[in-house]
Amino acid sequence: MSTSVFGAVHLGYLVIETECFTDWARFGTDAIGMHRDDLDSGLLRFRLDEQECRFLLRRGPAEDVVATGWHIDDHDSFERIEARVRAHGVPVVRGTAEEAELRGVERLLRFPGPKGITQEIYTTPVKAAEPLRMLASGFVTGDAGMGHVAITSTKPTRLRGYFDTVFDARLTDYIDETISGVKLKIRFLRVNERHHSIAIAATRGLPVDPVRTRVQHLNIQAESLDDLARSYQRVHELGFEMALSVGQHTNDKELSYYARTPSGFEWEVGWNPLVVDESTWEPSTHQGISVWGHLPVGRTIVDTLEQFRLGARSLARREDTVPALSGSGVLDD
Numbered sequence: 001m002s003t004s005v006f007g008a009v010h011l012g013y014l015v016i017e018t019e020c021f022t023d024w025a026r027f028g029t030d031a032i033g034m035h036r037d038d039l040d041s042g043l044l045r046f047r048l049d050e051q052e053c054r055f056l057l058r059r060g061p062a063e064d065v066v067a068t069g070w071h072i073d074d075h076d077s078f079e080r081i082e083a084r085v086r087a088h089g090v091p092v093v094r095g096t097a098e099e100a101e102l103r104g105v106e107r108l109l110r111f112p113g114p115k116g117i118t119q120e121i122y123t124t125p126v127k128a129a130e131p132l133r134m135l136a137s138g139f140v141t142g143d144a145g146m147g148h149v150a151i152t153s154t155k156p157t158r159l160r161g162y163f164d165t166v167f168d169a170r171l172t173d174y175i176d177e178t179i180s181g182v183k184l185k186i187r188f189l190r191v192n193e194r195h196h197s198i199a200i201a202a203t204r205g206l207p208v209d210p211v212r213t214r215v216q217h218l219n220i221q222a223e224s225l226d227d228l229a230r231s232y233q234r235v236h237e238l239g240f241e242m243a244l245s246v247g248q249h250t251n252d253k254e255l256s257y258y259a260r261t262p263s264g265f266e267w268e269v270g271w272n273p274l275v276v277d278e279s280t281w282e283p284s285t286h287q288g289i290s291v292w293g294h295l296p297v298g299r300t301i302v303d304t305l306e307q308f309r310l311g312a313r314s315l316a317r318r319e320d321t322v323p324a325l326s327g328s329g330v331l332d333d
Contacts, residue, residue: 005077006168009191010145012071012125013053013103014218015118016263017060023262024057031235031259032220032269033135033227043102048139048220052104052128054146063263065215067110067118068149069103070167070191071125078107078123081166085111088165088324095120104128112322114159115151115214119166136231138223144194144275147219147268152211154319156202160187161327163198167191172276173251174285182210186289188251193275195252209319217258217266221273228255228271235259247293249273250286258294 018024021044028046029036034055035047042059045052060066072078085092095108105122113119139146153159163169169189177184183204188196201216203209222228228246235242235257243266244258256270 003080004168005072005080006170007192008073008077009167009197010071010073010143011068011147011149011191011194011197012051012105012122012145013056013069014065014149015056015058015067015069015103015120017058017062017064017066018263019059019061019063020262021057021059026238027240027259027262027267028055030135031231031238031240032267033231033234034139035132035134037130039102045102045104047128047132047134048146049132049141050127051125051141053102054141056103064213064265065117065149065218067120068113069105069120069122071105071145072121072123075107075123078109078121081121082109084166085325090322090324095122112320114162114319114321114326115153116320117151117214135234136222136227138227140221140223144192144221145197147221147270148194148197148199149218150199150201150216151214152201152209152216153321154202154207154209155321156185156187156200158321158323158326159200160189162322162325163189163191165325165327169198171283172196172281173283175251175289176285176287177289190276193278195254195273195276211265213263213265215265217268219256219268219270221254222269222271225255225271228257228269231269232257242297244294245297247290247295249294250288250291253291256294 028034037045044057046055048054092111100108104126106124108122110118110120169191172188172190175186186201189198191197241260243260246257248255252273254270254273256268258266258268261267
């Protein structure tokens with residue numbers, strides 16, 4: 001019997017800590033087009049589908065993603081992941097009934113993850129009793145999970161080792177890109193049929209992290225091209241900042257745009273990415289992130305200088321990679 005959990009793992013929800021509740025409510029509901037449930041003054045949730053919670057926003061100073069929730073298909077895979085984490089001496093904490101209820105899940109566990117992003121696993125998602133009320137016609141979730149997260153790192157090999165150790169993640173491909181003279185290598189990891197659930201970007205030859213937040217961007221997948229276009233228009237009309245215009249990626253062929261969230265990290269809305277065929281797929285390297293488009297919107301020299309300033313500050317900041325789960329061998333450079 002295979003001991004791999006690949007294919008049984010799906011990105012299920014994200015927990016965001018913020019003080020910008022009014023702006024987030026407008027951004028998520030009126031711009032992106034998701035369903036919103038206001039729980040109390042310090043908690044709100046967004047839905048994409050029948051699952052009760054896809055994004056949990058709680059009041060706090062981080063202005064960042066603080067936890068990633070992974071839906072595990074079955075109890076055997078869930079217990080296999082728990083055993084792996086414990087076997088490496090990493091603490092595992094069982095979520096309380098209240099925490100599980102807030103996330104709309106059963107059987108919740110959490111353990112440390114790279115860059116201080118807590119990793120949470122759960123089994124049975126709770127289906128909401130209320131019908132969806134949202135501007136979008138729908139979002140693609142299902143077997144591929146709800147999208148992906150992208151992380152910048154000064155230690156990309158260790159991050160890849162972490163997700164390989166915990167979730168049997170597979171390397172899909174690489175992208176080499178140069179932005180403002182800085183060379184980047186981006187690794188794309190999959191845990192199911194989605195081209196990637198995790199992207200890890202690193203500067204080549206420079207151990208700097210030019211992004212303030214723990215995640216650089218997160219992604220959700222629109223059901224239709226019309227949904228993508230209409231949400232792009234709403235982001236503009238409501239005055240939210242656009243980071244990158246509509247474009248198409250080189251590797252997964254997804255059409256998408258990137259808006260800037262009220263917390264500062266970016267939010268990608270995409271449409272129609274390719275699905276990986278495990279029987280034929282071979283990793284490759286693509287030059288540049290886009291076939292066309294994805295142009296910076298309203299970026300100034302001041303923004304560029306701020307990016308370099310953040311990179312310089314990162315030299316003095318220790319990046320947590322959870323070494324016990326990050327693998328001992330060098331996978332790639």
